[in-house]
Amino acid sequence: MSTIAAISTPHAEGGIAVIRISGSRAFQVADCIFKSVSGKRAVDMPGYTCTFGHAVKDGDILDEAVLTVFRSPMSYTGEDVAEISCHGGIFVSREILRAALMAGAEPAQAGEFTRRAFQNGKMSLTQAEAVMDVISADSSRELKFAISLKEGAVFRRIRGIIDDIVKVLGALAAWADYPEDDIPEVEPESFQLSLSTIQHKLVEIINTSDYGRIIKDGVSAVIVGRPNVGKSTLFNLLSGCERSIVTDIAGTTRDVLEERVRLGDVTLRLWDTAGLRETDDVIEKIGVNIARERLEQADLVLAVFDGSEGLSAEDHELLKGLAGKKAIGIINKMDCIDKCIPEDIERNFYKCIPMSAKQGTGLEELRQAIENMFYSGQVTPEMGILANERQLDCARNALKAIEDAINAHRSGEMLDAVTVLLDEACEHLMNLTGERVSEKVVEDVFTRFCVGK
Ligand code: GDP
Ligand code: MG
Numbered sequence: 001m002s003t004i005a006a007i008s009t010p011h012a013e014g015g016i017a018v019i020r021i022s023g024s025r026a027f028q029v030a031d032c033i034f035k036s037v038s039g040k041r042a043v044d045m046p047g048y049t050c051t052f053g054h055a056v057k058d059g060d061i062l063d064e065a066v067l068t069v070f071r072s073p074m075s076y077t078g079e080d081v082a083e084i085s086c087h088g089g090i091f092v093s094r095e096i097l098r099a100a101l102m103a104g105a106e107p108a109q110a111g112e113f114t115r116r117a118f119q120n121g122k123m124s125l126t127q128a129e130a131v132m133d134v135i136s137a138d139s140s141r142e143l144k145f146a147i148s149l150k151e152g153a154v155f156r157r158i159r160g161i162i163d164d165i166v167k168v169l170g171a172l173a174a175w176a177d178y179p180e181d182d183i184p185e186v187e188p189e190s191f192q193l194s195l196s197t198i199q200h201k202l203v204e205i206i207n208t209s210d211y212g213r214i215i216k217d218g219v220s221a222v223i224v225g226r227p228n229v230g231k232s233t234l235f236n237l238l239s240g241c242e243r244s245i246v247t248d249i250a251g252t253t254r255d256v257l258e259e260r261v262r263l264g265d266v267t268l269r270l271w272d273t274a275g276l277r278e279t280d281d282v283i284e285k286i287g288v289n290i291a292r293e294r295l296e297q298a299d300l301v302l303a304v305f306d307g308s309e310g311l312s313a314e315d316h317e318l319l320k321g322l323a324g325k326k327a328i329g330i331i332n333k334m335d336c337i338d339k340c341i342p343e344d345i346e347r348n349f350y351k352c353i354p355m356s357a358k359q360g361t362g363l364e365e366l367r368q369a370i371e372n373m374f375y376s377g378q379v380t381p382e383m384g385i386l387a388n389e390r391q392l393d394c395a396r397n398a399l400k401a402i403e404d405a406i407n408a409h410r411s412g413e414m415l416d417a418v419t420v421l422l423d424e425a426c427e428h429l430m431n432l433t434g435e436r437v438s439e440k441v442v443e444d445v446f447t448r449f450c451v452g453k
Pocket of ligand 2: 231232273
């Protein structure tokens with residue numbers, strides 16, 4: 001395999017830049033472009049040691065630098081790796097990379113270091129995917145989730161299910177191969193029980209995958225309510241800027257605005273919408289329809305009511321449309337009145353919060369309610385929560401194959417047919433972990449990486 005090199009730090013000015021070289025000729029390349037003060041050479045240095053010296057090109061000193069040596073297999077990629085840490089200048093780090101390429105290294109593709117780590121058995125595919133999740137994490141919750149993935153939580157959970165399936169397959173094979181021996185016949189009940197246990201485990205994994213999406217992308221929350229209750233004012237309060245137009249003319253917000261909003265450690269993908277009402281205005285009508293659509297898709301509905309007025313027919317209409325949705329009732333304009341929350345609103349919601357969007361009161365209560373609703377359940381990252389669509393797809397395909405196997409067995413099909421379906425389920429799960437996966441999938445995963453990782 002070729003020896004590759006790339007700048008692994010961001011292409012920006014900084015304290016330090018690192019040029020990473022990996023492959024069987026990594027140390028020879030390093031020795032061409034780095035001269036240590038003590039005369040040490042990379043090829044002779046033990047792993048996990050470093051030495052101070054100069055990066056050089058065509059005999060000229062480019063910079064002072066430190067060379068660190070990692071010997072195969074005890075390195076990130078599993079290959080010999082040399083890392084040159086220089087001053088964090090864009091030009092100087094590029095010059096050192098250029099020198100490495102002139103000395104015989106090839107430019108690394110996006111994610112190629114991690115791809116080699118995967119191919120050399122240093123990590124499973126889910127762990128490799130976690131590397132990018134760690135890099136892109138922007139909250140402590142997201143980081144914890146990514147680290148659990150990196151530590152192999154998903155891999156172990158899926159491997160457990162593969163082992164369960166293999167056990168069932170083993171029993172089937174033993175019975176099919178040696179029917180005349182004393183191997184007990186596959187008991188239909190216990191066989192069905194084993195399969196339904198596997199089925200349940202997969203269903204649970206698929207059902208909890210929403211948690212992973214919510215942690216990574218945030219809770220998608222849509223603000224709905226009739227015109228003039230203060231939706232746009234709430235949207236602006238939450239997003240901390242005047243983006244949505246606030247007026248006392250009903251029907252001002254006609255399209256849907258989206259903003260990524262942080263409320264403490266809660267991330268919201270927040271949508272402001274046109275007020276829900278019957279209208280003859282063509283443009284407003286489109287907005288109202290989009291609002292209804294968003295209401296269907298969102299993880300959370302923030303239903304806003306005007307506390308200074310009674311419930312209108314439109315409010316009642318909205319309440320009806322919320323059945324089965326996770327929703328929080330917001331009783332706005334509490335600065336104008338000192339009434340308690342109307343009971344006919346309260347009983348429709350998991351939680352009702354009195355607020356004044358204009359004065360900014362009630363925010364902490366809202367944050368707490370969302371936190372309780374989405375983050376403090378039974379689900380924790382350590383359980384091994386699927387982290388992306390690819391993983392979810394594999395799990396769904398495996399479930400489908402298991403369900404087909406259950407049905408095939410129930411309807412009295414040959415055990416061979418059942419075996420084929422169980423094999424297929426295993427294939428899908430090994431696709432998920434990367435133990436048996438096509439080049440195409442691997443390609444897809446790693447092209448999402450940055451160069452140098
Ligand atoms: P939307 O149509 O639901 O988006 O409502 P807007 O956000 O455009 O607000 C409609 C009117 O209500 C504006 O005049 C706002 O200033 C006013 N408003 C919004 N929130 C409050 C509040 O908490 N208290 C009071 N007193 N007025 C508010
Ligand atoms: Mg509005």
